[in-house]
Amino acid sequence: ASASAGVEAHLEGGDRLRDGFYDQSQDGGLAGELLEGVLLTAADAWEQRKVPYIGRLFAEVSFEPTVNIPDANYLLRLADQLTYRQLLLLAFWHRVDSLDLPEQVALIMDDATPARFDKATDALQAEMEDLNTLGLVGVERKDGTMGSPNPTWDGIADAGTLKRASLTAIHLTPLGETLHRLMALDDIPTDETDEIISELRGP
Numbered sequence: 001a002s003a004s005a006g007v008e009a010h011l012e013g014g015d016r017l018r019d020g021f022y023d024q025s026q027d028g029g030l031a032g033e034l035l036e037g038v039l040l041t042a043a044d045a046w047e048q049r050k051v052p053y054i055g056r057l058f059a060e061v062s063f064e065p066t067v068n069i070p071d072a073n074y075l076l077r078l079a080d081q082l083t084y085r086q087l088l089l090l091a092f093w094h095r096v097d098s099l100d101l102p103e104q105v106a107l108i109m110d111d112a113t114p115a116r117f118d119k120a121t122d123a124l125q126a127e128m129e130d131l132n133t134l135g136l137v138g139v140e141r142k143d144g145t146m147g148s149p150n151p152t153w154d155g156i157a158d159a160g161t162l163k164r165a166s167l168t169a170i171h172l173t174p175l176g177e178t179l180h181r182l183m184a185l186d187d188i189p190t191d192e193t194d195e196i197i198s199e200l201r202g203p
Contacts, residue, residue: 002052003038006059006184018065030069034058037076047084054079056184067182075179078134085196086127091185092193093137093172120200125162128170132162136176139169146173167200 022031038058042051057079061072131137138146139162162170172180
């Protein structure tokens with residue numbers, strides 16, 4: 001239903017389906033292959049709140065010729081691995097970046113020390129590390145590149161992890177932005193992403 005609604009919204013907005021996507025004679029039907037993957041992924045998802053965004057991935061790829069089907073299949077596999085809270089984390093950091101909301105991060109800050117990720121629960125830190133490992137989030141290094149923290153980041157014990165990274169340095173990577181866009185995570189309600197603020201702030 002979510003995939004169908006997404007396709008319909010694009011068509012009503014005047015968007016054009018990508019060429020050959022629904023052509024059954026081309027590679028056995030690219031749309032059918034991706035839709036089967038989307039349906040299987042949605043059926044296996046035990047977090048029901050993820051399902052509409054998995055469906056939207058199919059709708060967005062239907063109108064996005066720059067995303068080839070192998071890439072779409074990989075992104076679908078990534079979506080399958082993520083928890084709903086990880087989708088919230090992607091949506092939260094996208095909103096901080098795209099809307100230029102440093103005050104959102106400032107809410108997490110302690111007056112005495114820089115805001116760091118080690119105030120969150122161990123489980124939330126692990127979920128963020130997974131996003132980092134998957135190449136969906138990273139930190140902005142001194143040379144302007146994005147990726148995992150430098151090996152010497154704040155001590156050997158935390159080398160290469162987000163644990164002691166400044167929260168203001170964390171951003172979505174290009175891959176993270178692509179997944180965010182294709183899953184239409186901008187549609188996640190703001191009050192749900194706001195919950196992440198209190199979780200990042202810690203007890």
